[in-house]
Amino acid sequence: MLSIFPGMWFGKGMAEMRIRAFLAGAVLALAAVLPAGAKERLVFMTDWMPQAEHGGFYQALATGLYEERGLEVVLRPGGVGMDPQTLLAAGAVDGAMGSSGFFVLNLAEVGAPVVTVAALFQKDPTILMSHPRDDVKSLADMKGKPIMIGDPSVNTVWRWLKSRYGFEDRQIRKYSFNIAPFLIDKSAIQQGYATSEPYTATKAGVTPQVFLLADNGFLSYSAMIMLRRDIVEKRPEVARAFVEASIEGWYSYLHGDPSPANDLIRRANPEMDQATLDYARARMVEYGIVDSGDADRLGIGAMTEARWQAFTDEMKGLGLYPAGLDWRQAVDFRFVNQAHGKEIRP
Known part of the structure; x- marks a missing residue:
């Protein structure tokens, strides 16, 4: 049944x-x-x-x-x-x-x-993703660059990124779970899920670079x-x-x-x-x-x-x-x- x-x-x-x-x-x-x-x-x-x-x-x-x-x-x-x-x-x-x-x-x-x-x-499937760019080839390369982060992650994943990679709060840009701002801004970096946002971006014509936090020390x-x-x-x-x-x-x-x-x-x-x-x-x-x-x-x-x-x-x-x-x-x-x-x- x-x-x-x-x-x-x-x-x-x-x-x-x-x-x-x-x-x-x-x-x-x-x-x-x-x-x-x-x-x-x-x-x-x-x-x-x-x-x-x-x-x-x-x-x-x-x-x-x-x-x-x-x-x-x-x-x-x-x-x-x-x-x-x-x-x-x-x-x-x-x-x-x-x-x-x-x-x-x-x-x-x-x-x-x-x-x-x-x-x-x-x-954990959480990622950061960027447009293809020569100056970002690792999470460490994102230090100092604007990153779109959702409010629920500011006091969890973001604090881990700050501790592990030296990120600063001044880098935070609000991510409202709408991928449109990422698509139009070639300098954008945003959070997402390995199983979701990269596919949405690819369908819209942007094949992103994907950085899985779990492969970079997130336990x-x-x-x-x-x-x-x-x-x-x-x-x-x-x-x-x-x-x-x-x-x-x-x-x-x-x-x-x-x-x-x-x-x-x-x-x-x-x-x-x-x-x-x-x-x-x-x-x-x-x-x-x-x-x-x-x-x-x-x-x-x-x-x-x-x-x-x-x-x-x-x-x-x-x-x-x-x-x-x-x-x-x-x-x-x-x-x-x-x-x-x-x-x-x-």
């Missing part, structure tokens, strides 16, 4: 946003599968309208991976005006997609009853699975079923036939076209957004204590969080790092 539900609107958190709407149901019995006859409903919010960056979740739904594990999953799309962190912390949804490590630290800081159980993107995970603490503690079999089916969905979406997920995405988001989906999926593979780094050895969804500690320490050093903040209060490793689903990858 499969159906698409109308999305709930929810806005940006400290990093970004999104989400959609869906469901599925059934039964099965295996090690990490729910008991026969069980049918557990789980509402999971993504961080924007349906797109390729959510492809693994839609693939798991479309191909029955959640259903096989006894789950009835509702994928709820996000959009402008709602905050997934707040909704999850308030118990309005069972889980949400965390777009950045800042989401996790924010929730840990306020003691929210939320646990991060998987990091599906080993690399944040992305596309994290965040669940209510009571689910993780009292119904760990539900958490494991959702995490492992989602991991299988991501392997299938990136290395198999993505059409089941893409069909659902286009139905849920009629403004999404196939060319955009193809571009985003190709960039996720090209940049190793999902299965690179620790995921090569530990499987998609991998997280490590060392990386969480390094990211937290760096953000504390920037003054973004108090010295006593403990990321361990908001992260649970028990459902990942077991190379689950790796046999799916060719």
